[in-house]
Amino acid sequence: MTNCKQLALALLLGLSSLSAWARPDEGMWLPMLLKQLNESDMQKKGMRLSAEDIYSINKSSLKDAVVQFGSGCTGEVISNQGLLLTNHHCGYGQIQSHSTVENDYLTNGFWAMSKDQEKPNPGLTATFIVRMEDVTKLILGDIPGNLTEAEREQRVTANIKKVQYGATNGTHYGAIIRPFFYGTEYYMYITETFRDIRLVGAPPESIGKFGGDTDNWMWPRHTGDFSIFRIYAGPDNKPADYSPNNKPYTPKHHLPISLAGIKPGDFTLVFGFPGRTTEYLPSQAVSEIVDISDPAKIKIRTMRLHLLEQEMLADPKIRIQYAAKYASVSNSHKKWIGEMRGLKKLDAVAKKKDLEKQFAQWVSQETGRKSTYGHVLPHFDQNYTILANDITLTRDYYQEAALGIELLSYAQSYLDLAELIQKGNQTEQQKADIQAYIQALLEAAPAYFKNYSQATDKKVFASLLEMYAIDIADKYQPVALTKAMEGKKFTWAGYADKVYGPSNLVSLEKVTALLKMSPNAIKTKLLADPAINLLQSFNTVYYTDILPVFNQLTEQNTLLNRLYLQGLREMQKDKKFYPDANSTLRISYGQVEGYKPTEDVTYDYYTTLEGLIEKADMTEVPDYKIPKRLRELHVTRDYGLYALNGKMPVAFIASNHTTGGNSGSPVINGRGELIGLNFDRNWEGTMSDIMYDPERVRNISLNMNYLLFIIDKFAGAGHLVQEMNVIYPKADAAPVPRKEPVEARHKDNIFKTKKKTKQEE
Incomplete structure (x- = not known):
């Protein structure tokens, strides 16, 4: 039997x-x-x-x-x-x-x-590929198997830099080295860029x-x-x-x-x-995409597109300013809708689960397989359960709603400048670094503001922040936003006025005047800027409560995916992966x-x-x-x-x-x-x-x-x-x-x- x-x-x-x-x-x-x-x-x-x-x-x-x-x-x-x-x-x-x-x-x-x-x-x-080379042994050959994922990545990164340098030193070529199959193989592309x-x-x-x-x-x-x-x-x-x-x-x-x-x-x-592409994801990851991530991103971008369309139809100048931005936002928005529907129609989660059942049966046949692969599927369950408890949703809302506001995404570079000045402006090298950063911002500003409408961005600001406030759990609400909402006469449009009115980051004239000040004066102005303050508040939530958990679980899932795919390739020896x-x-x-x-x-x-x-x-x-x-x-x-x-x-x-x-x-x-x-x-x-x-x-x-x-x-x-x-x-x-x-x-x-x-x- x-x-x-x-x-x-x-x-x-x-x-x-x-x-x-x-x-x-x-x-x-x-x-x-x-x-x-x-x-x-x-x-x-x-x-x-x-x-x-x-x-x-x-x-x-x-x-x-x-x-x-x-x-x-x-x-x-x-x-x-x-x-x-x-x-x-x-x-x-x-x-x-x-x-x-x-x-x-x-x-x-x-x-x-x-x-x-x-x-x-x-x-x-325009970048041509001169040649490809399998450099797996050069990247992984001296890395022991008992390292943590973070330690492994440090060693891999160091080896990549060494191999790239050896391949291109003294030439006008570049070198790109990328991981394949979740880091079990590495290939180098020698490039020529015009x-x-x-x-x-x-x-x-x-x-x-x-x-x-x-x-x-x-x-x-x-x-x-x-x-x-x-x-x-x-x-x-x-x-x-x-x-x-x-x-x-x-x-x-x-x-x-x-x-x-x-x-x-x-x-x-x-x-x-x-x-x-992510063809080898486990069922839990596909479920997260279908049930959490795609619906959230679609909802946010639907609102952004609606607001941008209204503004573009009303003003030919704004139509030209926002043509490329609108196309970029719309492209992913419609793709996610089709992706979500397609995965549901394919019953993708069920198909993934069927493959995982076969994998579990195959693993159970041998003691060696159990010790190598036996923990993979249960750990996927644990990790994606944690992510589904508001981590993924808040991450998507931070990236799509908070940073979907142009003022806040633009403010990030200026927050970085303020922090650079705060670290020190004493040595000649520090002064040179700060001046180089200021000059880069000055040079980039005209092109940025050529395609920017403050009035349009204020409308996006009010609508997307309201969505964030309603849809995200209280524990992940930024303090600045919570305090602003406590005002008796609070409205989202009124809040936009309070942020954009005094901000130094809403016009080319204001930015130019700001960047011509002394570094210490720039820092003082920026750290008092309401846009910077709001961004800092969002960043505190994201970088303290969301990203560390997300990165930790992503690191674990990368190792699990590596093992899972390694096992699938071993189980399905006749398949071309x-x-x-x-x-x-x-x-x-x-x-x-x-x-x-x-x-x-x-x-x-x-x-x-x-x-x-x-x-x-x-x-x-x-x-x-x-x-x-x-x-x-x-x-x-x-x-x-x-x-x-x-x-x-x-x-x-x-x-x-x-x-x-x-x-x-x-x-x-x-x-x-x-x-x-x-x-x-x-x-x-x-x-x-x-x-x-x-x-x-x-x-x-x-x-x-x-x-x-x-x-x-x-x-x-x-x-x-x-x-x-x-x-x-x-x-x-x-x-x-x-x-x-x-x-x-x-x-x-x-x-x-x-x-x-x-x-x-």
Whole structure:
């Protein structure tokens, strides 16, 4: 009987392991490991490249055309003159920074008709990955196993610094070392960062943000979400600070663009820098997200968005000031709504619990497993129970409500300055540090106040503080807020007046006058400032009562997650595990396909300009307004050589596993050609950061046919298309004579299109 039970359990675990196999569509894979983990699967799905064509340190490869754009998006090089493509929403801040009421590039678009019209963007960077390296032994090799998590982290941090220094000393390269699988593995990325990035082109918002917040995270989609920049380099083709003498960067590889069209089942590869996923969380953590954290953050941001929208509709200046801020707040807000709903629909908590039951059974089979893993699940229960007792909720309200008020978040830097002065202003080094800090604040202030409305912020202040006062337990209320509420004539609007009126941090004039005082006078003024006092009161609660508990439990949960995932990998030996995203270069692959959001609805895999026009015609929603020029091109069917079968494709979906950070990622076909620009996920699939559902998760991409159509036919910037290596459906379909034939221009591409067999055709 015992043998029968053991056999049944073994079969159960075997079946569960098979069912847990990641589909080729699921996963964010390390480029350097594609040969051993993914190449065969990818080629079965239609990829004609080798793993080395994608990632190589010996020759140019796809990785050499992909950059981390700024600190949170992806971009790709599409010409031998450093032309860089990314999303409109990724370049939004730069477009906004060049916009004024008189020259509103957000509304009207911007196109540089020559290189001397391209606009520099101080602080914007484009970072290439030179190579990857497994440095696990170098980071963990000398660390004993009996250290506390904090002690281990100190040793790890020291080792990381040592390895980074050894890898980059004497070079212009950087090095990023990140933990994988909760710190059981470490990989180093050697980077090359370019600092002179100029804006080349952007469509008007009515194209680049078509659908706006109404369509954000949604499918079907018709958004022309792209912007174009150019990387400039010094005379040696290496990174350099901005100079009018810099030259366009000559890349190791740039992506050719295919306009041949797509069809269901076509292979798709997404290359980029996905930000953060947590696929291996225990059930308790998923429950916390679904029941506590997401609902709280959604509630707070709903109020912020409502207030900002009212102000932006009432004043064109505020609309420009808050356009990027509103988009940022809205993006996560809508994502969390979809994530929460998706996890509930998947019954994610129950699925996690089922896996934990299997894990517990597996652990119970051997004494060694019990001693290593037996405490993991019970300790998860204990820790998340503590977090659920107002710790998580208060943390979210501090970050979203208190710091969602611009005055309080801005005040943090000035509180830091006051504390720096208070520590000492005697030695030459102390004086130099203080002056450097003051100078940095002075230099940053004009840009900050350019996009700040005191009246708007006061309304946000009153509403968010009222929410905090109502929803957070009495023991976590800041003293300053409690005392203010005791006044007999207290109102939230009146309280805002009392804080903003005397504060020195609400206008450029006040801040400038403050920072020109002596350090001691600055300190005195700041420590008496009502905004600083309120922030200090919030910080006291957060840093005394919330963060220490949260950090302690997070530290414990990190170790538990490490052990849990280690055990899962041991239990499911046949499963290919991929590491969670952590803003490092990754590959995801899948195929073009539609999906069913509900039982009675089926979505196709593509959208067209005809569908866009229908949206624009059927409603007065501002998000669906379109430029007159676009409508004219549609009416006359003046699509040039970018249409397919008489129609203009706009966007398409595929089953690639993506997340934030993949915005702007290239979508590449099986031949290594650019076919799309990733810009979003479907709402039903936003839970893929936590649990992937192959039936519903889809990434949304802009079709390159539409992108080039907008550049050429809409904007009249065909000179940019001439820079690109465009592969047209027919060899003789080039729109205008080129300096060299398409075949010659294609020689520098490392990928040669294979001759099709009859069967392939």
